[in-house]
Amino acid sequence: MTTDMHAVAEEWAERYARAWRAGDMDAMAQLYSEDCVHYVPFQGIKRGRKAIRQMLARYEDSEYPEVRLEIVLVEGDRAYAEYWVTCVHPERGKATIAGCNVVRFDADGRTDRVRDLIAITPGHFPLDGPWTQS
Template sequence: MDTREAAERFVRVWERAWAAHDVDALLELYAEECVHRSMPFREPHRGRDELAGYLRWSFARERVRDVRFSPPVVGQDGTAVAEFRVLAEEDGVASTLAGCVFVRFDGAGRAVETRDYWHTADGHQEPAGKLFLL
């Protein structure tokens, strides 16, 4: 699978599966021995099992209202980046999460390495200006 096709599938599935908290659909995007970094100073989640645990923990208290991903920007080296914005409620409190994900794919189109950078804000809002690609 070429990188563009893998990246477009990645953002399409993430957008739908995050909204539904469908961990199984998300795990299908990742290689068995993937490495996911959810925060710069947090230990990475290694392999699908650790990633599944992280996703279930992340989704446990979250009630999603809307998830949007930008079209991915694709590199020539098996990498892609996309921005995202999520309107959610956690414990009844509205919040907005906005950030980006960097992904490196293998030849089969599975994510072997991902890195997220994100920020949260109180209430449901759009980021100042417009997300780069949304």
């Protein structure tokens, strides 16, 4: 039986975006395999779901009025995803988060490996990029 990786990637994106909108970092962490490796330039490598959950703690206590996550390309067991998020943190204020991930999935459809290129800037900026083009 062949796994439809496009369906796996789209389901992952929907669940990830839903968890982010809700500020549910526990649900977000559950989308990673137990031994996932997550790499972010200048922030290093996080190994394992527990380390991923600790990394996500910085996003707790925020509201997320806008979350966009789009699967752009799927090839083999990997997907390329782009995201655009606005958030409001009670102490740090408004920010816009944008980036892209290369995600590899395991047999259960969980994130096994991630390369995450992320930019966070103060303030809310209007959505741009592929979502605004017709």
